[in-house]
Amino acid sequence: METKWSNMSCRRVLLTGFTLCIVLVTTPCSGIDIHADSEVLIQNGTAGTLRCSFRSNEVVSSTTSVTWTFQSNQPDNLFYKTPYTVFYYSNGRGFPGHDVFKGRVQFIGDINKRDASLQLSPAQFSDNGTFFCDVKNPPDVTGTPARTELRVVLKESLPQNNMAVIVGAVCGALFLLVLIAVAACVVMRVMHSRHEYEGCTSLESVSSQAPKPRKKVEVNLESSRGPNPPGPVQGPVIYAQLDHSGSRSSFHKMEPVVYADIRKN
Incomplete structure (x- = not known):
């Protein structure tokens, strides 16, 4: 009986507290x-x-x-x-x-x-x-x-109006941004021109070094021709069109023309 009575008391206390909370909130x-x-x-x-x-x-x-x-x-x-x-x-x-x-x-x-x-x-x-x-x-x-x-x-x-200070600060910030943009454009242009200049110098160096292998080839050719016996050497054969009649309808004939290859001994 005592246990049941205590449980009922606890429930009543909880219900009363819950009701009070609702009343206070609402x-x-x-x-x-x-x-x-x-x-x-x-x-x-x-x-x-x-x-x-x-x-x-x-x-x-x-x-x-x-x-x-x-x-x-x-x-x-x-x-x-x-x-x-x-x-x-x-x-x-x-x-x-x-x-x-x-x-x-x-x-x-x-x-x-x-x-x-x-x-x-x-x-x-x-x-x-x-x-x-x-x-x-x-x-x-x-x-x-x-x-x-x-x-x-x-x-x-009275405190002074800070409008002039604010306007000056905004104008200064805008001027600084413009100055930074101009400086960035100048730096990019200088770097671009320098890159082009380096490209030109590299091409010139390549062109100046190109003839060197050709000299080696000529030396090899002369060395290869060294043991050959001296004598007349026939030059390259070139075919030319010779017009014998002088008219436009004349037949163009290809005749060989031989040029002598004159070299110093």
Whole structure:
């Protein structure tokens, strides 16, 4: 009996754990994720954008709200100790917060696209500090506000545009490729001409060495003719066509003509 009871208890525990796992996996989380730029640089006296976006499992509705707060990093500033609300958005309408930011903040986001960005214009040195973006999309109301460190600087302190450097680097790379291609063509042409020159010299050497075996043959012929007794030697017989009548229709006769082979003794 005890063994059967223990087996039933194990099965119940396993079934309960499996059910809990399924419930935890299938039940959507009621939290909301908020993201913003960690740092933003704005030139003094110009407009800047504080970007903020969020992700939620619930459908965006009129109850979705956005709250922007600010805390200064300057000890003598009014907003140094605690954050103050600078802008509030709900039901499709925006409400500026403290008088310091009235007329200088504008909601440029789109709630339906999950964008809660804010524009600050014109930026002032007193705006140096931390801006917090908090979004509520009921029932997704639990989430950590995103924070952005704003630095209002002079124009000389802004990072320079690297477009000129990039263009120069690309042009330099293209010029280097063209130079390499031209150098390769010149090297190939020089090697080709050198190959032709070596071929000509080899042919000339062969032609200059060709008559040597002929001299050997003549020496052999003279040596072979040495023992023969002196006397008139009949030369080669050459047949020539002689025209006796002088007319075109005359019969051409082949007569032998003997040339004497005159050699020095």
